[in-house]
Amino acid sequence: MNSAPNDSASTPPPAFYLPDFCATPTVLAVVLISELVAIVLTLARQELAHGFWIDLARTSLFLLWIGLTSATALCYTRPYLARLGVAVASAISLALPVAVTLLISEVTYWFGKTWFDGLEPGVASLFPADHANFLLRNLVIAFIVNALALRYFFVAHEWRRNVEMKARLRIDALQARIRPHFLFNSMNTIAALTRSNPGQAEEAVEDLADLFRASLQETRGRIPLKEELEVARIYQRIEQLRLGNRLKVSWQTDALPMRTLVPSLLVQPLLENAIYHGIEPLPEGGTVVVSGEQKDDVIELRVSNPVHANAQGTPHLGNRIALDNIRERLELAYPGRARVDVSSSATEYVVTLTFPLVEPAADALA
Amino acid sequence: MKILIVDDEPPARDRLKRLIEELDDCECAGEAANGAEAIALAGKLAPDVVLMDIRMPGMDGVEAARHLSRLDEPPAVIFVTAYDEYALRAFDTQAVGYLLKPVRKEKLADTLQKAARLTKPQLAVLAREAAPKRRRTHLSVRMRGELRLIPIEEVLFFLADQKYVTVRHLGGEELIEESLRALEEEFAPDFVRIHRNALVAARHIASIDRSGEGQYAVRLRGLGDELPVSRRLATDVLRRFRG
Numbered sequence: 092m093n094s095a096p097n098d099s100a101s102t103p104p105p106a107f108y109l110p111d112f113c114a115t116p117t118v119l120a121v122v123l124i125s126e127l128v129a130i131v132l133t134l135a136r137q138e139l140a141h142g143f144w145i146d147l148a149r150t151s152l153f154l155l156w157i158g159l160t161s162a163t164a165l166c167y168t169r170p171y172l173a174r175l176g177v178a179v180a181s182a183i184s185l186a187l188p189v190a191v192t193l194l195i196s197e198v199t200y201w202f203g204k205t206w207f208d209g210l211e212p213g214v215a216s217l218f219p220a221d222h223a224n225f226l227l228r229n230l231v232i233a234f235i236v237n238a239l240a241l242r243y244f245f246v247a248h249e250w251r252r253n254v255e256m257k258a259r260l261r262i263d264a265l266q267a268r269i270r271p272h273f274l275f276n277s278m279n280t281i282a283a284l285t286r287s288n289p290g291q292a293e294e295a296v297e298d299l300a301d302l303f304r305a306s307l308q309e310t311r312g313r314i315p316l317k318e319e320l321e322v323a324r325i326y327q328r329i330e331q332l333r334l335g336n337r338l339k340v341s342w343q344t345d346a347l348p349m350r351t352l353v354p355s356l357l358v359q360p361l362l363e364n365a366i367y368h369g370i371e372p373l374p375e376g377g378t379v380v381v382s383g384e385q386k387d388d389v390i391e392l393r394v395s396n397p398v399h400a401n402a403q404g405t406p407h408l409g410n411r412i413a414l415d416n417i418r419e420r421l422e423l424a425y426p427g428r429a430r431v432d433v434s435s436s437a438t439e440y441v442v443t444l445t446f447p448l449v450e451p452a453a454d455a456l457a
Numbered sequence: 458m459k460i461l462i463v464d465d466e467p468p469a470r471d472r473l474k475r476l477i478e479e480l481d482d483c484e485c486a487g488e489a490a491n492g493a494e495a496i497a498l499a500g501k502l503a504p505d506v507v508l509m510d511i512r513m514p515g516m517d518g519v520e521a522a523r524h525l526s527r528l529d530e531p532p533a534v535i536f537v538t539a540y541d542e543y544a545l546r547a548f549d550t551q552a553v554g555y556l557l558k559p560v561r562k563e564k565l566a567d568t569l570q571k572a573a574r575l576t577k578p579q580l581a582v583l584a585r586e587a588a589p590k591r592r593r594t595h596l597s598v599r600m601r602g603e604l605r606l607i608p609i610e611e612v613l614f615f616l617a618d619q620k621y622v623t624v625r626h627l628g629g630e631e632l633i634e635e636s637l638r639a640l641e642e643e644f645a646p647d648f649v650r651i652h653r654n655a656l657v658a659a660r661h662i663a664s665i666d667r668s669g670e671g672q673y674a675v676r677l678r679g680l681g682d683e684l685p686v687s688r689r690l691a692t693d694v695l696r697r698f699r700g
Contacts, residue, residue: 272512275539276466279558283472333466374465374491374514399514 107173108248109184109241112166118159125158126151128236157195157233161188181245185237192233196226270363273330280333295332298325305355313352313424315451316390320344323358323381330366337376338366347383351390352449354424360413361394361442368410369396369440388448395441414442421446458573459486461504461532463495463521465513469558473508473537476562483569492516493595493606496524500603504532506572508556511538516594516606524597524604533572592643596624598631607631609647613661613677614684615640617654627679651675651694652687665698 110117129150133143164187165172172180200222277299284292305322320342327340340362358381365379377397384391414431421429421444429446460477462485464470474485486502489495491513499507507525509518522534536555554568595606611627617637624631641648641656648656661677665686668674673691674683686694 271540275558276469279472279539279560280466280468282559283468283475286475287468287471333468335467371465371512372514 107169107180108177108245109165109169109172109180110244110248111169112162118162121158121162122155124236124240125154128232129154132232153195153199157188157192160195161191161237164188164191181241184241185234188237189230189233192229193226196229200225270367272367273363276333277329280329284332291332295329298329301325302329302359305359308355313449314355315349316347316351316353317349319353319355319358320349320381322356323362326359326362334366334370334376337373338370339376339378341378341380341382343380343382346385347390347392348385348448350451352451353390353446354420357417357421357444358392358394360417361444364410364413364442365394365396365440369398372399373397385448390444390446390448392444393441395439398435398438398440417444458483458506458569459502459504460484460569461487461489461495461498461502461507463489463492463507463513463518464510464537465490466510469510469537473560473565476560476565479562480566480569492518492521492524495521496597496604496606499525499528499532503530506533506535506569508537509534511536519591520593520595523593524595524606527597527599528604529599529602533575535568535572596631596633598624598633605631609644610658610660612648612658613680614658615648615656649694649697651690652685655684657684659698662698665695 112118112121129147132154133147133150136146165184168183168187172183175183277295281292281295281299284295302322302325324342327338331338362379362381370377370379380393380395382393382395414433418431421431425446429444432443432445434441434443460483462470462473462477464473470488470490474488477483477485486504487498489498493516495507495509496516498504507522509522511518518536518538522536525531525534533554537558537560538555539558554572556564556568593609595608596612597604597606599605607624607626607628613625613627615637616623616625621632622635622637622640624633637650637654637656641650644656647659649659649662651657657675657677661679663676663678665673665675666683668683668685671688671691673686673695675686675694676683
């Protein structure tokens, strides 16, 4: 709906919800709204048999003038409105057509009074006689119809934005899960092992298959923590082939309740980040620590990696996407009760997930 | 054709080595696990071609290629990468070869032959142009046909003479052929210009003392003498280090 350049940004600012009133579809919509209102007004005003078509024609003419003039006014003021806050812009968008209605009503009244006053009643009745009453009625009708139209545009815009956001989240999720770098490096490792160590190559293919199966089951929902940690261990095995003794992972997870249910792929992306950003840049390698504990009804999972002494620049984009994705999925699973904390020092980078304990039985009932 | 394989992952090196051994007229002269090792080996082995992984710990492949291009007899550098879209975008416009992992034997043979047809000066130019201008982790100094690397974090200061720039580092003193202005641009904000002819490593500054009427001097950790701060730059330097 809105200008294209905004859409490419990762979090586009909420675009102004009013459509472009110079565009053909919007002009058509305005004509349609004017006509519908004209029919409603005519129907409400009199019995069908008595001059219905003439009444409809003059009401249509009157309302089309108002509708199209308002559209023109909004078309030209839109760039200016888009820069204002939503509340102010909405107030102006509401006031503008009401003002146009008032103006055209006034013109119509004086036009009728000046040119057709004193003519035979048939023609004169086409124009209003009661000045104040005419203006007030039009004002109220314009206000209500316009408010409804604005509401419609707003809801349509929000709905479209929602659809776009969901699509983007899905793409982000896919990107966070399958890092091309990992896929091609694993393929290369397998190609190398096929001749030197066929047994290991076979295991690596099996591990890779399991890992991708877990990644692609997007709608799987919650799985036992034991399974989630197993997926992370499979991932470690594949990376181990490639990095050899540069990679050490210390699993301190024995104290965790293994049957508790967690959203799938919580730990593996954290381990992947820790290896990609923590271990790979270190010539001598290092140790990733995966640890966890249960405090009452809350589980804390930590993944920490050493930090390269000369690490330059800001946290990597891929890292942020993965963390945002985990944060969103935890929020969906435990609204308001889960947290993702990141702490980094000169030597260590730690991500801590905190979420409530969910027993399998309790979850099944929910 | 003598080939040097550079990759941090042992299985990746093994595979390339096996592929090379299957090709005619090609031999694997050596293997290195990162950029710095590659430069040391290239000086000793004088390979014709270097198969260079891009993402490596320590010094990455792109920077290593930049340093190698400064050798008197630079080898042809062929980049080998799993997936590095930013780097590949830079090479696409250049005639420098690159290979994607897992490397196909026919592709490898083709690319090696193409590299063999290029003359060494052509290679040097291509390698220099292909490498995106990223901040280096090391400086390289030519010594008797080999390259010596100085890690940037060991550099104390650069001092410009009429023609040369002297690099003072933890291991001694070296002359390099780069301009102070280019060095300042590349390594800001870790290096601070304190004088028209002096660029100092912020991390090695011990103190900034008043040395006279409106005059200041920078003292570096583990170094006896002081470097004068020019009057013109004094306010900037003081603001940065005294808050």
